Amino acid sequence: MANRLGLEPSIRAGRIGLSIPAGLPFDTWEKIGDQLRVIGDSSAWWLGDWLVYGETSFPDRYRLAISQTHLAYKTLRNYAWVARNVPMSRRRDTLSLQHHAQVAALSGDEQERWLARAEEEGWPQSKLRKEIQASRARTADPEPIKATVTVHISFERERRWRAAAQVASVSLSEWIAHTLDHAAGHVDGEMAIGASGAQAV
Numbered sequence: 001m002a003n004r005l006g007l008e009p010s011i012r013a014g015r016i017g018l019s020i021p022a023g024l025p026f027d028t029w030e031k032i033g034d035q036l037r038v039i040g041d042s043s044a045w046w047l048g049d050w051l052v053y054g055e056t057s058f059p060d061r062y063r064l065a066i067s068q069t070h071l072a073y074k075t076l077r078n079y080a081w082v083a084r085n086v087p088m089s090r091r092r093d094t095l096s097l098q099h100h101a102q103v104a105a106l107s108g109d110e111q112e113r114w115l116a117r118a119e120e121e122g123w124p125q126s127k128l129r130k131e132i133q134a135s136r137a138r139t140a141d142p143e144p145i146k147a148t149v150t151v152h153i154s155f156e157r158e159r160r161w162r163a164a165a166q167v168a169s170v171s172l173s174e175w176i177a178h179t180l181d182h183a184a185g186h187v188d189g190e191m192a193i194g195a196s197g198a199q200a201v
Contacts, residue, residue, distance in 0.1 A: 006035070007032065007035050007036075007039075008028060008031060008032050008035065010024065010028070011032060018036075020032070041096050041097055044079050044097045045079075045083060045091070045097055047069075047071070047076060047079045047080075048079035048080050048081075048082055048083025048084075048097075049083050049088075051066065051076055051077075051079065051080035051083070052080050052083050052084050054066075055080065074163055077160065077163055077164075078101070078163060078164070078166075078167045079097070081104065081163075081164045081167060082097060082100055082101045082104045082167065085104040085105070085182075086100045086103070086104050086111060090108065090111055090112060090115065091115075092115050092116075092118075092119050094119050095115060095118055095119055095125075096125060098125040099115065099118055099123075099125045099128055100115070101125075101167045101168055101169075102114070102125055102128045102129045102132060102168065102169060103115060103128075103132070104164075104167070104168055105164075105165075105168045105170060105174075105175050105178040105179055105182070106132075106178060106182070107181070107182055107185055114128060114131070114132060117131070129169050161175065161176065
């Protein structure tokens with residue numbers, strides 16, 4: 001992606017505006033628009049990765065840094081949630097951050113599968129969301145045996161979870177279920193590795 005982040009040499013980008021010379025050909029103007037789109041989407045990823053690093057490395061100070069960006073906390077929190085759940089190795093530079101937000105609550109294998117399909121078929125993020133929802137409906141058990149789990153959490157945590165669910169375009173309960181399934185998958189994998197190691201001893 002790095003070679004796509006430069007701007008057309010004929011324009012000047014400043015802190016408060018973009019200076020475009022008169023008589024610019026349509027093709028060049030159109031190219032500039034694509035460059036700006038890529039930079040805008042990339043900056044969302046940059047902010048997300050920056051926040052995840054700060055939360056991990058400077059837990060007592062990163063909130064102050066967030067406030068100094070003068071960006072909406074909810075927006076930054078959403079960027080961080082997507083960046084945290086979709087590792088860089090799985091991201092597609094042909095797809096927007098919003099595409100990745102649609103799969104952020106899914107397992108790693110599902111993320112790979114859906115992002116690959118969206119990339120190959122040129123889906124907008126709305127199409128990707130509909131395809132994922134349709135797939136869930138087809139594979140759902142017609143008469144599932146349900147259990148009720150009650151969890152007591154703080155109001156702030158509930159707000160964070162609900163915001164993350166909105167980014168993924170799913171209900172809060174569905175987001176919680178997918179997130180817990182994803183975490184359980186990691187635990188199962190670690191247990192399997194531990195068991196195989198114990199057998200080898």
